Amino acid sequence: MNDKTEETHPLSRRRLLRSGAYAVGAAAIVGIAATGASAQVAKKASQRDAGYQESPNAGKSCSSCRQFLPPSSCTTVESPINPNGYCRLYAKKA
Numbered sequence: 264m265n266d267k268t269e270e271t272h273p274l275s276r277r278r279l280l281r282s283g284a285y286a287v288g289a290a291a292i293v294g295i296a297a298t299g300a301s302a303q304v305a306k307k308a309s310q311r312d313a314g315y316q317e318s319p320n321a322g323k324s325c326s327s328c329r330q331f332l333p334p335s336s337c338t339t340v341e342s343p344i345n346p347n348g349y350c351r352l353y354a355k356k357a
């Protein structure tokens with residue numbers, strides 16, 4: 264094959280190698296993104312470390328915390344979370 268054929272033939276070896284390299288690069292980026300998501304999940308504090316309890320504290324409870332995710336999750340503390348629970352990471356909803 265000469266250069267002219269390489270440029271005009273849609274399935275030339277050069278084009279296949281080029282698209283293969285792009286595919287490997289894209290897969291690597293997706294892999295890094297997936298690893299980052301897993302790391303975020305792993306960063307949640309344990310209920311013990313957060314001082315989580317199943318009852319409110321001085322009128323403060325998970326249901327009024329900005330980090331609460333109904334019905335029973337939290338952005339920063341491991342699930343399950345009771346809407347009537349409380350922990351030291353409490354942050355009142357605005």
Ligand code: SF4
Pocket residue numbers: 313315324325326328329330331332336337338339340344348349350351352353354
């Ligand atoms: S008080 Fe807030 S941070 Fe703590 S467990 Fe409940 S929702 Fe999560």
